[in-house]
């Protein structure tokens with residue numbers, strides 16, 4: 001399945017089977033962020049070949065949400081960027097909401113009302129913005145009645161961010177969900193439902209978590225912004241956005257190594273070309289092997 005999006009990126013949906021779960025790569029459009037911010041201390045001479053910048057130094061990023069289906073569960077992993085953006089911000093971030101999460105679901109034959117749970121890794125605006133839509137001048141949940149699970153600390157920070165964090169959160173993204181009684185906070189390592197487990201790591205943000213799908217040795221890992229694209233798989237390739245770089249290095253070293261050693265399927269939120277890939281060791285470095293069909 002392919003949907004053309006000529007102005008920014010092209011969505012290539014992928015599917016994979018993991019421990020009885022059918023995992024489908026969805027998309028809530030594309031945006032562009034500053035290449036230097038996405039690559040931190042990595043020299044431009046390195047990253048420019050991997051993620052070529054435009055004239056304004058921004059690089060193309062996707063918003064790849066994922067659908068995990070098993071039994072009666074149709075779980076949406078991550079909440080997109082949404083379309084509640086004024087022209088100024090839309091221009092700065094080059095936000096292109098084509099396809100929207102609803103359109104992407106439609107393309108793979110799933111109606112929004114079929115979603116049973118939503119699980120979020122953290123509450124930055126590009127990870128939860130699509131969960132609320134404006135209707136008759138009011139903000140309402142896009143998936144009415146569907147519970148949304150997010151790290152408790154992320155919910156708290158989103159509702160009242162300090163100046164360091166303010167640019168990354170919008171309280172309005174969660175208010176309508178909370179008022180509807182749909183929002184549940186989690187912390188540490190938590191089983192959201194059988195076969196869906198979250199691990200709170202921190203580093204990138206206060207409570208950023210990875211989401212594991214499956215059981216035993218057969219698992220997929222949603223990397224969130226811990227590893228935003230397949231190009232960021234070397235542990236020192238840490239974004240300038242990360243709050244606690246030392247923590248990021250430590251959790252990235254541990255979890256990237258673990259994913260490689262266990263053969264987990266990686267799900268990459270921001271990669272515009274490779275939404276699913278396994279990480280493998282190659283000497284002291286890591287390499288990717290794209291996966292899914």
Ligand SMILES: [Zn+2]
Nearest residue numbers: 122124205225
């Ligand atoms: Zn983030």
